[in-house]
Amino acid sequence: MINQKASFLIPKYISLIFHKFKNANYQIYLVGGAVRDLIQKKPVQDWDFTTNAIPKKILKLFPKNSFYNNKFGTVTIIYPKNKIEITTFRSEKGYSDRRHPDKIIWGKTIEEDLARRDFTIDAIALKPIKEIASFPLVEKRQEKIDYLFAMIDPFEGKKDLKNKLIRAVGNPQQRFNEDALRMLRAIRISSQLGFIIEENTFKAIQENVSLIKNISAERIRDELLKILSSPFAAEGFIFLRNSGLLKFIIPELEKGYGLHQAKHHIYDVWTHSIESLRYCPSKDPLVRFATLLHDIGKPLVAKGKGEKRTFHNHEVVGAQIAKKIAFRLKLSKKEIEKLWKLIRWHQFTVDERQTDKAIKRFIRKVGKENLKDILDLRIGDRLGGGAKKTSWRLELFKKRLAGVQKQPLSLKDLKIDGYDVMNVLKIPPGPKVGKVLKIIFNEVEENKEKNTREYLLARIPQIAKKI
Numbered sequence: 001m002i003n004q005k006a007s008f009l010i011p012k013y014i015s016l017i018f019h020k021f022k023n024a025n026y027q028i029y030l031v032g033g034a035v036r037d038l039i040q041k042k043p044v045q046d047w048d049f050t051t052n053a054i055p056k057k058i059l060k061l062f063p064k065n066s067f068y069n070n071k072f073g074t075v076t077i078i079y080p081k082n083k084i085e086i087t088t089f090r091s092e093k094g095y096s097d098r099r100h101p102d103k104i105i106w107g108k109t110i111e112e113d114l115a116r117r118d119f120t121i122d123a124i125a126l127k128p129i130k131e132i133a134s135f136p137l138v139e140k141r142q143e144k145i146d147y148l149f150a151m152i153d154p155f156e157g158k159k160d161l162k163n164k165l166i167r168a169v170g171n172p173q174q175r176f177n178e179d180a181l182r183m184l185r186a187i188r189i190s191s192q193l194g195f196i197i198e199e200n201t202f203k204a205i206q207e208n209v210s211l212i213k214n215i216s217a218e219r220i221r222d223e224l225l226k227i228l229s230s231p232f233a234a235e236g237f238i239f240l241r242n243s244g245l246l247k248f249i250i251p252e253l254e255k256g257y258g259l260h261q262a263k264h265h266i267y268d269v270w271t272h273s274i275e276s277l278r279y280c281p282s283k284d285p286l287v288r289f290a291t292l293l294h295d296i297g298k299p300l301v302a303k304g305k306g307e308k309r310t311f312h313n314h315e316v317v318g319a320q321i322a323k324k325i326a327f328r329l330k331l332s333k334k335e336i337e338k339l340w341k342l343i344r345w346h347q348f349t350v351d352e353r354q355t356d357k358a359i360k361r362f363i364r365k366v367g368k369e370n371l372k373d374i375l376d377l378r379i380g381d382r383l384g385g386g387a388k389k390t391s392w393r394l395e396l397f398k399k400r401l402a403g404v405q406k407q408p409l410s411l412k413d414l415k416i417d418g419y420d421v422m423n424v425l426k427i428p429p430g431p432k433v434g435k436v437l438k439i440i441f442n443e444v445e446e447n448k449e450k451n452t453r454e455y456l457l458a459r460i461p462q463i464a465k466k467i
Helices: 012-023 033-039 055-061 110-114 157-163 172-178 181-193 199-207 209-214 217-228 233-243 269-279 285-293 314-328 333-344 356-366 368-383 392-404 418-425 431-446 453-466
Strands: 002-011 028-031 048-051 074-078 083-088 090-093 103-106 125-131 144-152
Touching (some): 002 012, 002 125, 012 083, 028 033, 028 110, 055 074, 110 125, 172 181, 172 199, 181 209, 199 209, 217 233, 217 285, 233 269, 269 285, 285 314, 314 333, 333 356, 356 368, 356 392, 368 392, 418 431, 431 453
Antiparallel strands (some): 002 144, 074 083, 090 103
């Protein structure tokens, strides 16, 4: 079904791909997110194509910059600043693992290929017709040109784009039974675009949530991080809970639902967590994740009722829970450590009476590289609780953080190191080296003017005599 013709601006190298296929007498169509972006007049993030040419034929068209290493018919083309994927028309049969097709069959028509896709807004194809503006075929030039396309839209995806709906292609029950990850993808796409999931599609997710157990932790993690990176991440996690998926992925978050806090909190723990995520100013998905999980320990430490309810040490317990969640989702060791730190220390005090030493201890605990992130978490926490974005104490604390960082914070900031101690004292590595450095650091912490190499080298033998 060809609904209409439309022109879109595309890069020259994309037009060159069309030319290569046309000259070789193959069909070629633009599909997926690129079509969505073009229709919505957004910058295209990924260029994906489908064709009736089988992989070995595609490789012949791009002998120097292509590779094929999968069984799903996708050839990757590498350009200096771009990577595109071209997949052969196909239909699929059998999904015994609820994720991958048991059998791939090369298709013959674009309609056959679109029918296997997950959502209507991703089942639109653009067939290249002609350039409206001609240009010399020079591959290195990246100018955009106006190109005329025929739009193939058998499932009315353009209409759903206009109405901001995520709708499954065909029978949603079948789509999710084929690939359970599609349930998470529906919520992820809705979070990215700000769309609503169509009623029957959402109902099918609710009825099939247990199938998510068939999906690897790595794939779930990737979708969650994309949701966290989305403009509507808070809505995404509300969808996760309302669909029933959250209890299979992060059941610990569910425990905060309906758990009311003391009078200075206007929301229960769950709502506060969601609103904190909404207002977190960081774009980093890990920082947003920490913001979402920062009070996850409260249900386990809650004592008392009503205005007298307390959550002592919830940051300590919450950091450990978050670490277990991160481990379950297969985050990297570095990511797990950062998540733990942000949650463990998110209750930091901004009392103006703190000493510089106290602030230095805070910086050492959190890490200089994480200071902005933990401040972003605090802002999300404040706004998510109905408070103002900042306070005079918080602003003063930021200034003091900046000032204190100009002073020595750890042994690494000394103008000497352990090798200097060993050379001056003519001793091998051992506890005495560390003791000398610690005493020297305490002196420098009291007076940063002493942190000169000449002075500290002279102090080494003087200190060693007293140990």
